[in-house]
Amino acid sequence: MIKIQGLIKEFQVKNKDKKTVTKRAVDNLSLHVKPGEIFGILGPNGAGKTTTIRMLTMETKPTLGEIYYNGESIKKNPLEIKKLIGVVPQHINFDNDLTVGENMELHGRLHHMSSEKRKQRIQEMLDFVELGDTINRMPRSLSGGMKRRLLIARSLIHEPKILFMDEPTVALDPQVRRRIWDLIRALAAKGTTVIITTHYIEEAEALCNRVAIVNKGKLIAIDTPEAFCKSLGRITVEWDDAEGHQYQFFESRQEAAAFAGTLEHGAHIRRTNLEDAFIELTGRKEGV
């Protein structure tokens, strides 16, 4: 559905000596997103996730590389491709001079929806995110979680086939985060392809069919969360010693228990998770 080939994005920035230098935010990124999947782009802050989304949604132009939607380059017919996509930006970007309903209406108008269809979809989407009674309120009067859900509702008015979500749960409390996860799962169940960036590993693990791990603008690895864990070993033994926090991976709980028994200090045995894979792949010092 979406194919990225050799994507590069460079910016001119000032360094500490106030000299203009070229910074590469995305470095030779190539990947392929399948129809109907929830695809995660996981990486630490500054890894190039948002820049990648901005290029995919045509908010910024790549320095080099190609992006294809259903085999067609975005350079060929960008307006037609824009009709297919919905975007939930990381930054809450409502028009603060318009009410919730007017913000939704503006989105519907920008996507050339008929007046009748707009009216119907606005109410449907507000109800979907449980904000049906906020239609006449100003966005600034809503809580952080409500604003995030409203961003999702707005992005869905025109029934996009592909939904880009840039850190949709950043700075939200666990209850609201899980509610948004449920919304994302409901969308995927209806056949919407979802591309989600996050630096929350548990979010990628809970939601995504496949995950691309990026760091410093580069693609480190791409696979299913289960495959990442399997490649390390299903069971992890964690312990602390004079050299610091240590861990080792094993194929079975018996092997792990046998190893833990040899340790002088106490050890913790648990299932390997995506965070372990992430730390292994990005280097133990990088962290998230």
Added chain:
Amino acid sequence: MLQDICTVFWRDWVVLKRRLPKFILSRMVAPMLYLVAFGWGLGRNIQVGSGSYLDFLVPGIMALNSMNISYNSLTPLCTERIYHRSIGEYIIAPMHFNAFIIGKILAAVLRGLISSAIIMILALAFGANLNITPLFVGILILNCIIFAEVGFFAAMKMDSYEELSQVNTYVLLPMSFLCGTFFSTRTLPEVFRWFIDVLPLTHTSYLLRGISTQSPVALESVAVLAVYAIIGFILGNKAFRDQLK
């Protein structure tokens, strides 16, 4: 494209409609002060040609007021671009960029025309003689377009309200007083006058005054304004596209 222009205009109309009484009241303050200070106050002792100073003054005030209103109508785009980032909604939408620029300019023109109508009503109440023709309105619209484009360009290029206010201080404010609005540029030293005569507001002031006093229209001034409008649109388009870099 027309549908997209209407959408962009619709957004600004919704905002303006909500604030219309406040907008009208606030737009009455500056022209009232000009008319009282320069029309009734200083103007009583000044005779310009065969008419009163008030008749001379009103087209100039309309020119400078429409300039200020159209410019300032689009400067909030700067905060929409940098802080609220609501412009992103238009960039990712399936619409042509020109539709966004034209829609915004038309909304600024509407504001400029409303404030010009307020001045006209006030001026008539003050006893001014005005000859308003379709060409007069056309020149006013052209003036609004030019300065809406300046506002759009500044909002796309400047990074703060402080920088935007510098355009007001160093460009619009001197033009307000020097471009044939309150007095004829013929009284200025020649080198200075040459510079002032190149500026768009000077052409607008003279055209509006000429039409109002039923003098022959300087077609070259209309052409100069049209060139400014075209250049302004090209620069605005480039500045908007630069947002994608």
